[in-house]
Amino acid sequence: MEMSFIIYKLILATCVFGASLFVAMYSTYAERKVAAFLQDRIGPNRAGPFGILQPLADGVKMFMKEEIIPNVSNKFLFLLGPSIAMLTALMTGAVIPWGTSLTINGTDYPLQVTDINIGILYLFGVVSIGVYGIMIGGWASNNKYSLLGALRASSQMISYELAMGLSIIALVMMTGTLSVREIAAQQTGWHWNVIYQPLGFLIFLICAFAETNRAPFDLAECESELVGGYHTEYSSMKLGFYLFAEYINMFISSAIIATFYFGGYNMPLIGRFVTNPNTLAMLGTMFLFLKIFFFIFFYMWIRWTIPRFRYDQLMHLGWKILIPLAIANIIFTGFGMYFFN
Amino acid sequence: MLTLTNRSKVVVKKQMTFWEKLYIPAILGGLRITFSHFFKKKATISYPEVQREFAPVYRGQHVLKRDENGAERCTSCGLCAVACPAEAITMTSAERKPGEENLYREEKYAATYEINMLRCIFCGLCEEACPKEAIFLTDRIVPSADLRKNFVYGKNKLVEPIEKEKRISVARRQTEDVSEFKKQPNVAHNKLFEGKKLK
Numbered sequence: 167m168e169m170s171f172i173i174y175k176l177i178l179a180t181c182v183f184g185a186s187l188f189v190a191m192y193s194t195y196a197e198r199k200v201a202a203f204l205q206d207r208i209g210p211n212r213a214g215p216f217g218i219l220q221p222l223a224d225g226v227k228m229f230m231k232e233e234i235i236p237n238v239s240n241k242f243l244f245l246l247g248p249s250i251a252m253l254t255a256l257m258t259g260a261v262i263p264w265g266t267s268l269t270i271n272g273t274d275y276p277l278q279v280t281d282i283n284i285g286i287l288y289l290f291g292v293v294s295i296g297v298y299g300i301m302i303g304g305w306a307s308n309n310k311y312s313l314l315g316a317l318r319a320s321s322q323m324i325s326y327e328l329a330m331g332l333s334i335i336a337l338v339m340m341t342g343t344l345s346v347r348e349i350a351a352q353q354t355g356w357h358w359n360v361i362y363q364p365l366g367f368l369i370f371l372i373c374a375f376a377e378t379n380r381a382p383f384d385l386a387e388c389e390s391e392l393v394g395g396y397h398t399e400y401s402s403m404k405l406g407f408y409l410f411a412e413y414i415n416m417f418i419s420s421a422i423i424a425t426f427y428f429g430g431y432n433m434p435l436i437g438r439f440v441t442n443p444n445t446l447a448m449l450g451t452m453f454l455f456l457k458i459f460f461f462i463f464f465y466m467w468i469r470w471t472i473p474r475f476r477y478d479q480l481m482h483l484g485w486k487i488l489i490p491l492a493i494a495n496i497i498f499t500g501f502g503m504y505f506f507n
Numbered sequence: 508m509l510t511l512t513n514r515s516k517v518v519v520k521k522q523m524t525f526w527e528k529l530y531i532p533a534i535l536g537g538l539r540i541t542f543s544h545f546f547k548k549k550a551t552i553s554y555p556e557v558q559r560e561f562a563p564v565y566r567g568q569h570v571l572k573r574d575e576n577g578a579e580r581c582t583s584c585g586l587c588a589v590a591c592p593a594e595a596i597t598m599t600s601a602e603r604k605p606g607e608e609n610l611y612r613e614e615k616y617a618a619t620y621e622i623n624m625l626r627c628i629f630c631g632l633c634e635e636a637c638p639k640e641a642i643f644l645t646d647r648i649v650p651s652a653d654l655r656k657n658f659v660y661g662k663n664k665l666v667e668p669i670e671k672e673k674r675i676s677v678a679r680r681q682t683e684d685v686s687e688f689k690k691q692p693n694v695a696h697n698k699l700f701e702g703k704k705l706k
Contacts, residue, residue: 208551471541
């Protein structure tokens with residue numbers, strides 16, 4: 167392995183890491199602004215122009231808060247919970263293709279940290295571990311609200327992972343690959359997967375909301391019933407990690423939705439006007455980020471539109487509607503592939 | 508069934524149609540509504556920079572007026588305290604000594620005059636009751652404080668400054684209608700002093 171390869175991967179990994187954190191940081195600001203605008207309010211506007219420094223102020227506040235670890239908690243697991251949540255949230259960015267590739271001095275540098283041929287499986291594996299962060303944190307707190315929140319979160323995430331996986335199987339059947347880069351590369355021009363898999367996309371979208379614990383599926387931190395849910399006992403930056411992990415998850419899942427169903431870094435028409443491959447790659451990355459930002463906005467838009475599900479409704483939707491629909495979608499896809507190819 | 512009014516309606520349990528059961532159109536409708544609010548005029552007033560205009564009849568912190576010569580108008584008659592439904596006003600009286608004519612308009616004056624701003628409901632009855640045009644409610648906000656005792660306002664906060672330019676205007680509340688009202692004999696407190704002299 168050459169030195170330059172290691173340096174390039176290191177730089178790329180740092181960029182992805184930094185971008186995830188940066189986007190997540192400003193997602194908190196965007197969430198408050200979007201929430202305010204959707205409710206005819208103004209939102210944070212005191213820290214810096216338009217409140218642009220608000221995330222920094224929030225971060226400082228989080229660091230400055232007193233750190234409390236309950237005596238009755240299991241200290242090791244209590245610390246492990248937020249760490250896992252943060253770790254898994256940041257790990258998923260590794261297999262997402264952020265663009266085609268940059269050619270510098272004749273060497274190709276693909277804009278993806280690692281292109282493993284089982285990228286989708288990796289994604290699902292890491293997302294499944296993400297449940298443990300919440301579950302362990304809630305359990306170790308030794309608090310009934312935390313435990314209930316953790317219980318809800320884990321059963322909800324496990325339920326929706328099934329439908330999510332099934333909806334992806336139809337996509338995998340169609341594209342014939344498990345590599346995320348391959349899936350992105352196949353959707354050139356307007357051949358976005360959402361056109362061929364509208365039902366699959368809808369199921370995936372709903373499950374993505376449930377997986378990230380976002381409204382209307384935020385039962386794990388249902389304030390009206392469970393105080394703060396699994397993070398009731400957390401304070402200071404450990405709480406910050408949990409909250410932050412949610413926003414990173416939102417960013418990553420938006421990136422996954424954009425890559426799987428909305429063509430990833432592909433942009434229609436631009437290829438006719440721009441010929442320089444490096445410029446094209448940069449534009450593609452920008453375009454991907456535009457899509458991601460739209461989905462992040464969509465997440466917030468949904469949050470301030472739809473009220474929270476009741477728990478039995480949640481289970482009903484997951485097991486009795488989404489899973490049968492996803493299986494039907496697989497069958498439809500099979501028939502479609504048989505008759506049209 | 509016999510009904511008392513014709514307003515009651517029979518409740519019908521309506522089955523949802525297929526499109527309603529799908530929920531997707533309803534969700535899209537909801538999204539459209541929330542998005543339309545994105546561009547609506549915001550209700551927020553950025554307080555320290557922009558201040559909301561008060562209604563002309565706004566009743567805020569009280570002021571004890573002085574007359575043209577700078578003497579306190581209040582004669583400590585106690586009518587405001589009697590009129591006060593919240594019992595927020597207390598006072599003690601004192602007799603004017605020779606040489607204090609420039610400070611107090613009449614022979615009797617309020618040695619202490621306290622209004623408990625936590626009790627006060629800003630109804631304005633003290634102002635109505637006052638026969639000497641001494642107490643008025645102004646458009647000033649009672650500022651917040653972190654101790655209960657700081658809400659008991661004494662004369663130091665209530666009496667307006669003696670300097671002409673620092674006087675607090677009550678023109679908004681001392682209209683002709685008000686003076687006319689105070690002369691009406693059929694109002695209870697006006698009757699009380701009909702033909703009598705203050706002691």
